[in-house]
Amino acid sequence: MPLRYDGKLYRALNxxxxxxxxSGLGAEIYGGRFNPKGVPALYTSLSVMTALREANQVGNLQPTTLVAYEAEIENIFDCSDETALAAKGMDVSLLAGAxxxxxxxxxxxxxxxxxxxHLISIGYNGLLVRSFAAGATHADKNxxxxxxxxxxxxRLILIDDEHRLSR
Known part of the structure; x- marks a missing residue:
C-alpha cells in the first residue's frame, strides 16, 4: 500500500x-542508486544528519549547503515492507548492494x-528507503x-523565506 509523507525533508548540496x-539534473545525467540515467531525481532525507551522511560518503566532510523542504507527497513505495519488496523481485540486500x-x-x-x-511506470512519486551511508542506522531514512x-x-516547497539562495 502506498505511503503518504507530510513533513520536512532535507538535502545536503554541493x-x-x-x-x-x-533540480534533479545531476541524478538525471549520471543516474543514481534509485534512478536510471535520463530520469531526474531528488535524494532527500528525513533528518539533517542523514542528509549530511549521504552527501559526504567519501573522504572528509566537504563544504555543503543544507536545504530544507516542506513536503506533501503521495504514492510513496515503502522499502521497509519486505513483502511488498519481494512482490517486486527485490530485497534489502539488493537495495543495499554496493x-x-x-x-x-x-x-x-x-x-x-x-x-x-518499474515503480515510476506504475505511478509512484518516490520511495522511502533506509540510508546505506557509512554510520547510518536503520532509523536513518531517505x-x-x-x-x-x-x-x-x-508537493515539495523549498524553505527559503529570506531568499538566501537567490542572493
Missing part, C-alpha cells in the same frame, strides 16, 4: 549546485534502477523523489 535545490555503479556501467542499468523505473511540484500529489 555549494556549486545550491542555487538549484529543486556494486550498483559497476552494474550500471556493465549492463546500462543496475537492478535498483530497473526497480525504480525519500527519493521522481516527481515533485508546487502542488499535490507531489
Amino acid at each position: 555549494p556549486i549546485h545550491a542555487r538549484e535545490p529543486l 556494486t550498483w555503479r559497476d552494474e550500471m556501467k556493465a549492463t546500462g542499468e543496475a537492478k535498483t534502477q530497473g526497480f525504480a523505473r 525519500l527519493v523523489l521522481w516527481k515533485w511540484a508546487d502542488n499535490p500529489p507531489a
